[in-house]
Amino acid sequence: MTCRSCGGVASGLVCAYCGALQGQISHADDEQRAVEEFHAILARTTGADARLRLLQSGFVPTHPAPLIDAALRCVPLLDNTMTADSPVASATYARLQILAAKLRVIATTPEVKRALAELAPHLAKQRNAQLWAGFTNVVIGLGIALVFGCAGIIWLAGALQ
Numbered sequence: 001m002t003c004r005s006c007g008g009v010a011s012g013l014v015c016a017y018c019g020a021l022q023g024q025i026s027h028a029d030d031e032q033r034a035v036e037e038f039h040a041i042l043a044r045t046t047g048a049d050a051r052l053r054l055l056q057s058g059f060v061p062t063h064p065a066p067l068i069d070a071a072l073r074c075v076p077l078l079d080n081t082m083t084a085d086s087p088v089a090s091a092t093y094a095r096l097q098i099l100a101a102k103l104r105v106i107a108t109t110p111e112v113k114r115a116l117a118e119l120a121p122h123l124a125k126q127r128n129a130q131l132w133a134g135f136t137n138v139v140i141g142l143g144i145a146l147v148f149g150c151a152g153i154i155w156l157a158g159a160l161q
């Protein structure tokens with residue numbers, strides 16, 4: 001079978017290369033199996049580029065139960081990533097944001113509301129971590145600029161004597 005999304009060889013419900021859903025899925029149970037397959041693929045994929053591709057183009061479920069499961073399965077992935085500003089962490093966070101946004105649209109059942117309440121602190125923590133990482137980069141950038149600026153002034157002072 002050829003993947004409809006990337007043209008690669010796909011054998012299961014989910015493409016192992018890009019994470020796209022194969023075929024039409026109408027039942028929540030099938031979609032749940034696809035979520036499990038997606039995360040099994042993600043778990044055995046170790047390369048940063050391959051993980052990034054799966055996280056960025058991985059399918060987003062439409063049924064509430066698999067959607068909740070897909071979102072909750074992102075939380076440990078987020079906690080396991082080493083630094084907040086790594087591309088894989090950003091892609092995991094982006095995927096979780098998409099899943100949470102879709103959950104908010106259908107937030108009519110107590111299960112969905114409970115899942116969103118559970119996700120909220122993780123989303124907030126990641127948002128703060130990314131802000132902090134951005135802030136740290138700015139501080140480091142300013143520090144480097146200051147060092148070079150001072151070195152330039154010292155050099156200039158020496159050259160003018």
Ligand SMILES: [Zn+2]
Binds near residue numbers: 008017
């Ligand atoms: Zn594919």
